[in-house]
Amino acid sequence: MSEIPSDLRYRESHEWVRIEDDGTAVVGISDHAQGELGDMVFVELPESGTSYEQDEACAVVESVKAASDIYAPLSGEIVEANPMLEESPELVNSDPYGEGWLFRLIPSDVSQIESLLDAEAYAELQED
Amino acid sequence: MRRTPLYKAHLANGARLVNFGGWELPIHYGSQIDEHHQVRHAAGMFDVSHMTVVDIHGPRSREFLAYLLANDVAKLQRPGKALYSCMLTEQGTVIDDLIAYFLDEEWFRLVVNATTRDKDLAWMERQGAEFGVSIRENSGLAMIAVQGPQARDRVASLLLASDATAVAELKPFTAQHFGELFIARTGYTGEDGFEVSLPAGQAEDFWQNLLATGVKPCGLGARDTLRLEAGMNLYGQDMDEDVTPLESGLGWTVAMKDDRDFIGREALESQQVNGPGRHLIGLVLEGRGILRSHQRVLTDRGEGETTSGGFAPTLQKAIALARLPVGAEAACQVEIRGKLLPARMVKVPFVRNGAACEGIL
Structure with missing residues (x-):
C-alpha cells in the first residue's frame, strides 16, 4: 500500500498540494503515482514567473515507462521549480512528498483547495 | 492470462x-x-x-529451413551452433525474427517470439508440408x-x-x-x-x-x-510485415551470395536494385528530453520515425532506433511534444559489454 499523508490535498490525477506557512503551495506527485510510473528519468518544470489556471498542464514527468502531464492543482504564479530534479529526477521516486517536490506557486485563490481531495477521499480513489 | x-x-x-x-x-x-x-x-x-520453442524433426529439416529462413542454415555445421535469422513473407517482409539451433541432421530447434506464436506456427506448417518435416512446439x-x-x-x-x-x-x-x-x-x-x-x-x-x-x-x-542500448530490434516495434530486413538494419542476416532459393528472396533482390529508400539507424538526442517510439524525425532527405526509444541508463542519454531516409546528414531533429530537438544519427550498437561504443557519447 502506498503512503498518503493526511495533511495534503490531492488531485484525481495524483498531484499533491501542501500550503506552507508563508502562503505558497508546494506541488508534487503521490507515492502511488511514482510507483505506477516507475523510475523517473526526466522532469520538465515550469519557469518562475509564469502563471497557470487550475487544471492547466504545466509540467511533464517522464519515467522509463511514459511521459505524463502534470496539472496545476490551484491557479497561481510559479515562484520556484525544484532545482534538484534536473540532475536527480529519481528523487520523485525515493521521496515523493519531500525532496521530490516539483514546484511552488503563489495561489491566486486559496479557496480552490476545497475542490481537491483530502487524504481519505484520495485513498478511496485508489481502492476503486 | x-x-x-x-x-x-x-x-x-x-x-x-x-x-x-x-x-x-x-x-x-x-x-x-x-x-x-x-x-x-x-x-x-x-x-x-x-518465448516459443519449436522443434523441427525429419531428414529434410535442413533443406526446409534453408527455404524458410533468410539467413542460411548451411552456416550451421557443428551441432549446437546457433543462427539469428528473419522469417520472411513472399514480399520479403518480416514475419518474425528467431534463433535456429542445429542439434543433429534430423533435429533443429527454433526459438521464436511469444507474441507471434500462432502465425509463426501456421506459416511453418504451411511451408513445411512438402518437406515432410515434423514441426512441434515444445511447451x-x-x-x-x-x-x-x-x-x-x-x-x-x-x-x-x-x-x-x-x-x-x-x-x-x-x-x-x-x-x-x-x-x-x-x-x-x-x-x-x-x-x-x-x-x-x-x-x-x-x-x-x-x-x-x-x-x-x-x-x-x-x-x-x-x-x-545493444542496438537489437524488437519484433512488432522495429520491424514487422510492412518492412524488409534491408529496411530494418538486418541486411547482415540475409544470405544471398549463392543461388539458394528462400522465401522472400526475389522481393529482396528487386529492392536491392535501387537500394531500399529507408533504413533503420540509431539516434542520440543531443540535449535533455526522452525519445519514445513513433516520434517524427526531420532530416535533410525527408521525414522518418522513431521505432523504439527511451532513456539509456548506461549512457545517461535518450536514444532511439529510427527508420529514416537513406543518405541523410547525421544531424537531424526529433519532434517531442510539439518541440523540435536536435539529434544525431549513429551506428548501432550504442553499448557493448558494459561501455558506450565509439562515437556514441
Whole structure:
C-alpha cells in the first residue's frame, strides 16, 4: 500500500498540494503515482514567473515507462521549480512528498483547495 | 492470462506484473534502472519462458529451413551452433525474427517470439508440408536468461564439476545439452551470458539457486532498455510485415551470395536494385528530453520515425532506433511534444559489454 499523508490535498490525477506557512503551495506527485510510473528519468518544470489556471498542464514527468502531464492543482504564479530534479529526477521516486517536490506557486485563490481531495477521499480513489 | 512456471517466484521477489502479449510477467522488481545496471556490471536473470520453442524433426529439416529462413542454415555445421535469422513473407517482409539451433541432421530447434506464436506456427506448417518435416512446439520448457559479466560463472557454479568445465568453454552463439538443461551462449542485452532452457518443473529450483549465488531478478523493463542500448530490434516495434530486413538494419542476416532459393528472396533482390529508400539507424538526442517510439524525425532527405526509444541508463542519454531516409546528414531533429530537438544519427550498437561504443557519447 502506498503512503498518503493526511495533511495534503490531492488531485484525481495524483498531484499533491501542501500550503506552507508563508502562503505558497508546494506541488508534487503521490507515492502511488511514482510507483505506477516507475523510475523517473526526466522532469520538465515550469519557469518562475509564469502563471497557470487550475487544471492547466504545466509540467511533464517522464519515467522509463511514459511521459505524463502534470496539472496545476490551484491557479497561481510559479515562484520556484525544484532545482534538484534536473540532475536527480529519481528523487520523485525515493521521496515523493519531500525532496521530490516539483514546484511552488503563489495561489491566486486559496479557496480552490476545497475542490481537491483530502487524504481519505484520495485513498478511496485508489481502492476503486 | 498465462503464467510461467516462475510466477510464484516472481511474487515472492516483489515483482510488479504486467500483461505482455497475454502472459503475466514482471516489468520490474522495484527499480528497472537498478536492474539494468545490475546486468551491465554483474549478473541479472530474466524469466523468458514465454518465448516459443519449436522443434523441427525429419531428414529434410535442413533443406526446409534453408527455404524458410533468410539467413542460411548451411552456416550451421557443428551441432549446437546457433543462427539469428528473419522469417520472411513472399514480399520479403518480416514475419518474425528467431534463433535456429542445429542439434543433429534430423533435429533443429527454433526459438521464436511469444507474441507471434500462432502465425509463426501456421506459416511453418504451411511451408513445411512438402518437406515432410515434423514441426512441434515444445511447451514443456521454461527459459531463464542469465546475463552480465558474471553470468557465466554464476551458472557454471550450479553445475557438476565436469559440466562446469564444458559450459565455460561454450563459444558465443553455441548451445549444448547438459543433462536436462539446454544452455545457449546467447542473449538480448549486449552482455555475455546464457539462455537456459529446462523442464518447467525444475525452473523454480534453478531460479532460487541462481538467486542464492547473487544473480538478481530483472524484468521486461530492463530487458527492453538493455536490448535498445545493444542496438537489437524488437519484433512488432522495429520491424514487422510492412518492412524488409534491408529496411530494418538486418541486411547482415540475409544470405544471398549463392543461388539458394528462400522465401522472400526475389522481393529482396528487386529492392536491392535501387537500394531500399529507408533504413533503420540509431539516434542520440543531443540535449535533455526522452525519445519514445513513433516520434517524427526531420532530416535533410525527408521525414522518418522513431521505432523504439527511451532513456539509456548506461549512457545517461535518450536514444532511439529510427527508420529514416537513406543518405541523410547525421544531424537531424526529433519532434517531442510539439518541440523540435536536435539529434544525431549513429551506428548501432550504442553499448557493448558494459561501455558506450565509439562515437556514441
